[in-house]
Amino acid sequence: MFAGFAKDAPGFFHELSIEMNRDWFLANKERYEATWVAPMSELLAEVRGRLAKVYGKLGEPKIMRIHRDVRFAKNKQPYKTHIGASIATAKDHTALYIHLGVDEEFVGCGAYYFEPAALAKWRKLVAGKAGEPLAKLIAKLRKAGYTVGGHDDYVRVPKPYAAEHPRAALLKQKGLTGAFPEMPRGLLHKPGLVDWLVTHGKAMAPLVTWLDEHV
Numbered sequence: 001m002f003a004g005f006a007k008d009a010p011g012f013f014h015e016l017s018i019e020m021n022r023d024w025f026l027a028n029k030e031r032y033e034a035t036w037v038a039p040m041s042e043l044l045a046e047v048r049g050r051l052a053k054v055y056g057k058l059g060e061p062k063i064m065r066i067h068r069d070v071r072f073a074k075n076k077q078p079y080k081t082h083i084g085a086s087i088a089t090a091k092d093h094t095a096l097y098i099h100l101g102v103d104e105e106f107v108g109c110g111a112y113y114f115e116p117a118a119l120a121k122w123r124k125l126v127a128g129k130a131g132e133p134l135a136k137l138i139a140k141l142r143k144a145g146y147t148v149g150g151h152d153d154y155v156r157v158p159k160p161y162a163a164e165h166p167r168a169a170l171l172k173q174k175g176l177t178g179a180f181p182e183m184p185r186g187l188l189h190k191p192g193l194v195d196w197l198v199t200h201g202k203a204m205a206p207l208v209t210w211l212d213e214h215v
Contacts, residue, residue, distance in 0.1 A: 061086070073136050127167065
């Protein structure tokens with residue numbers, strides 16, 4: 001059962017951001033596994049079990065590697081100063097993504113970027129009748145306090161769609177994600193984080209389900 005992340009757990013990432021070398025990380029690897037990986041695994045297992053009642057089937061939780069791919073990056077620091085983890089639907093959309101670290105904490109869902117074929121399908125759907133109920137769903141979620149939108153969206157509506165299309169903003173998007181509200185202070189260290197994630201995960205499920213059914 002998830003009991004919360006240790007109160008001193010964030011200290012690991014603060015120290016890593018200063019040290020940022022292989023020797024230090026190897027000397028503290030067991031600490032990372034114990035304070036972040038193990039409780040994250042417990043957290044995701046519980047959340048997945050409860051969200052499966054909404055989605056029917058969910059993939060095994062995935063915890064991202066702490067090692068950064070620096071081959072083509074300007075930032076050559078070898079380690080991430082956060083832990084990222086996700087739970088995917090059967091159609092490989094994200095039912096839950098959680099990011100905890102030095103700079104920020106956030107939770108979201110959806111599809112960050114569409115592959116080319118999915119992007120073309122998305123535009124056709126949004127421009128047609130299927131776009132109307134989606135726009136209403138997005139408006140409802142935003143009214144409830146969720147942030148719904150895309151990332152690095154196009155400046156102009158892509159051709160052949162008209163610039164004045166009633167769903168022009170959606171046509172410009174390269175993906176569709178929903179962000180949970182800001183995590184309450186101190187909840188990171190409490191078992192109640194499970195309930196909080198499940199509550200918002202269920203509220204956002206219609207958005208992810210729409211992606212599963214259409215894109």
